[in-house]
Amino acid sequence: xxxxxxSPRLWLARQTVIALTSLVxxxxxxxxxxxxxxxxxxxxxxxxxxxxxxxxxxxxxxRYRSWGYLERDADLVVRRxxxxxxxxxxxxxxxxxxxxxxxxxxxxxxxxxxxLHTAAAATDARIPGLRSSDAAQLRDxxxxxxxxxxxxx
Amino acid sequence: xxxxxxxxxxxAGTWCRLHPLSPVVRIGVTVGAALVAGLSWVSGDHSASxxxxxxxxxxxxxxxxxxxxxxxxxxxxxxxVGDELQIDTGLxxxxxxxxxxxxxxxxxxxxxxTARVFGLAEVRVVSAGTGHHQHGxxxxxxxxxxxxxxxxxxxxxxxxxxxxxxxxxxxxxxxxNGRLIAASLLRGAWVLVLVLVAVGVTLAALDxxxxxxxxxxxxxxxxxxxxxxxxxxxxxxxxxxxxxxxGDFDFTIGQAPDGLRLHRGLLQKRHETIPYGRIxxxxxxxxxxxxxxxxxxxxxxxxRQPEGRRQGEARQLAHLLAPVxxxxxxxxLVAQVAxxxxxTLSRSGAPPRRAWFRAPFSYHYLSTWHDDRWLVxxxxxxxxxxxxxxxEKVQSIRLSSxxxxxxxxxxxxxxxxxxxxxxxxxxxxxxxxxxxxVGRLGDLAWKAxxxxx
Numbered sequence: 286x287x288x289x290x291x292s293p294r295l296w297l298a299r300q301t302v303i304a305l306t307s308l309v310x311x312x313x314x315x316x317x318x319x320x321x322x323x324x325x326x327x328x329x330x331x332x333x334x335x336x337x338x339x340x341x342x343x344x345x346x347x348r349y350r351s352w353g354y355l356e357r358d359a360d361l362v363v364r365r366x367x368x369x370x371x372x373x374x375x376x377x378x379x380x381x382x383x384x385x386x387x388x389x390x391x392x393x394x395x396x397x398x399x400x401l402h403t404a405a406a407a408t409d410a411r412i413p414g415l416r417s418s419d420a421a422q423l424r425d426x427x428x429x430x431x432x433x434x435x436x437x438x
Numbered sequence: 439x440x441x442x443x444x445x446x447x448x449x450a451g452t453w454c455r456l457h458p459l460s461p462v463v464r465i466g467v468t469v470g471a472a473l474v475a476g477l478s479w480v481s482g483d484h485s486a487s488x489x490x491x492x493x494x495x496x497x498x499x500x501x502x503x504x505x506x507x508x509x510x511x512x513x514x515x516x517x518x519v520g521d522e523l524q525i526d527t528g529l530x531x532x533x534x535x536x537x538x539x540x541x542x543x544x545x546x547x548x549x550x551x552t553a554r555v556f557g558l559a560e561v562r563v564v565s566a567g568t569g570h571h572q573h574g575x576x577x578x579x580x581x582x583x584x585x586x587x588x589x590x591x592x593x594x595x596x597x598x599x600x601x602x603x604x605x606x607x608x609x610x611x612x613x614x615n616g617r618l619i620a621a622s623l624l625r626g627a628w629v630l631v632l633v634l635v636a637v638g639v640t641l642a643a644l645d646x647x648x649x650x651x652x653x654x655x656x657x658x659x660x661x662x663x664x665x666x667x668x669x670x671x672x673x674x675x676x677x678x679x680x681x682x683x684x685g686d687f688d689f690t691i692g693q694a695p696d697g698l699r700l701h702r703g704l705l706q707k708r709h710e711t712i713p714y715g716r717i718x719x720x721x722x723x724x725x726x727x728x729x730x731x732x733x734x735x736x737x738x739x740x741x742r743q744p745e746g747r748r749q750g751e752a753r754q755l756a757h758l759l760a761p762v763x764x765x766x767x768x769x770x771l772v773a774q775v776a777x778x779x780x781x782t783l784s785r786s787g788a789p790p791r792r793a794w795f796r797a798p799f800s801y802h803y804l805s806t807w808h809d810d811r812w813l814v815x816x817x818x819x820x821x822x823x824x825x826x827x828x829x830e831k832v833q834s835i836r837l838s839s840x841x842x843x844x845x846x847x848x849x850x851x852x853x854x855x856x857x858x859x860x861x862x863x864x865x866x867x868x869x870x871x872x873x874x875x876v877g878r879l880g881d882l883a884w885k886a887x888x889x890x891x
Binding site for chain 2: 357359360366368369370371372373374375376378379403404405407408409410
């Protein structure tokens with residue numbers, strides 16, 4: 286069975302966020318470095334911010350690639366995490382409700398996050414970066430499956 | 439409406455008020471205390487006019503309290519209709535609470551000291567959920583009415599006829615009060631405080647020998663502050679112990695056809711009923727200081743929200759099967775609620791030896807066991823804790839592994855239930871085994887749910 290992945294737009298969105306924050310950081314570090322230590326100081330500041338940007342780019346890429354979800358017969362499997370691998374299995378019958386959220390950046394890229402809630406507070410089944418139409422479909426499918434297999438507490 | 443006769447109509451579907459003495463019980467303590475405090479303050483050293491003003495203020499506040507309690511009593515109505523317990527309350531913010539009886543997790547009868555004086559008790563209906571008003575509170579009813587309401591709610595919750603009398607409970611277990619007191623005194627924190635006292639006393643004893651002077655002075659200061667700190671700690675610990683003794687005194691469990699009956703309390707009596715099949719998890723812990731005596735504590739978890747953030751509330755929440763019992767009794771009790779599941783695990787379910795690098799202090803306790811109905815995991819550093827989860831109650835399964843665990847080819851497995859207090863954690867399992875276990879537990883949980891339905 287093949288894990289399904291978030292939309293590639295999620296990677297685009299993440300890259301955009303990284304680029305924007307890096308630009309701001311570059312300006313701040315470059316200017317403050319230049320004010321403190323002249324030209325070498327400015328170069329150090331710019332170098333540091335570039336290094337940060339590259340590192341976070343790689344980390345985010347790994348994180349983006351690690352996301353995956355799988356709908357099986359009776360449960361949903363979500364996996365994530367680059368350094369700390371996590372895999373969550375939620376039986377359809379245990380879903381209390383499904384949540385679809387979209388932040389400002391998500392909306393810009395037409396993305397949404399689907400989150401599953403069970404009666405256990407510790408459950409963390411979240412699928413980010415789905416196209417909003419896919420997210421709505423997944424939500425409806427999960428809700429139907431949850432209803433069909435619902436069982437009491 | 440005369441008390442006593444008022445309850446039958448409410449259970450038959452007519453709106454009724456609570457017991458007329460409820461406001462008295464509700465505000466009795468607060469107003470009494472305020473009056474006493476206020477009077478003693480008023481009778482202090484004040485000018486005559488100031489005294490009158492104070493008296494007026496205090497009297498006014500007390501009157502406000504009384505009026506509020508009476509109004510709250512006047513606007514609160516309740517009844518049982520069909521499959522629902524309905525409570526309407528509130529003057530400014532009207533609130534209509536509906537509790538579907540099939541969703542009831544537990545029914546408690548609580549009688550605080552003030553209520554006991556009047557022969558009253560509060561019925562609390564606990565349902566699963568995450569809102570603020572998840573608890574149907576009927577405060578207060580007379581003792582007989584409370585018992586009748588509980589019996590009927592439980593009968594309805596089980597889908598029986600409302601008139602079904604409360605089935606008699608078979609006494610299952612009784613906690614020895616002497617052992618309870620001893621056990622509540624044997625807390626880890628005591629050791630710390632006693633060490634502090636010992637250090638303080640030693641410092642004080644050594645002080646005169648240090649030939650006085652400035653250095654001696656500071657030494658004695660340190661000793662004094664150490665001792666006073668320790669005394670404060672002792673006081674807090676004493677209060678804590680007293681509270682747990684007060685809460686769990688005369689702890690008895692009965693086994694009735696509809697659930698477990700818990701009775702406990704010294705000043706405040708509590709009667710709790712936990713319907714079978716609502717138990718989300720069972721935990722057996724053996725605190726370090728109890729182990730020489732071979733004592734253990736058995737706790738139950740049901741799907742319920744904390745009732746409030748008030749201090750001491752969290753402790754009362756804990757559904758206990760036994761605040762303290764011998765290990766054999768504890769095992770026997772666990773066998774009563776989880777037949778077929780072992781209460782303590784052997785080393786055969788231990789993780790591979792290399793897990794020692796990840797968990798050197800807890801490796802000797804780590805163990806996991808499961809069959810097609812129960813999952814049992816054991817964790818702990820200084821005190822072993824065994825968590826027993828019925829597979830049909832599994833809400834989600836989580837597998838996680840950080841860099842260190844991955845380099846050892848290990849993974850942690852956590853099983854969540856709707857109880858909000860503990861997760862069953864199978865730590866440091868072999869990675870392949872853990873992955874296989876996720877699939878197997880998922881299937882078993884699915885099958886267990888089918889059977890139980």
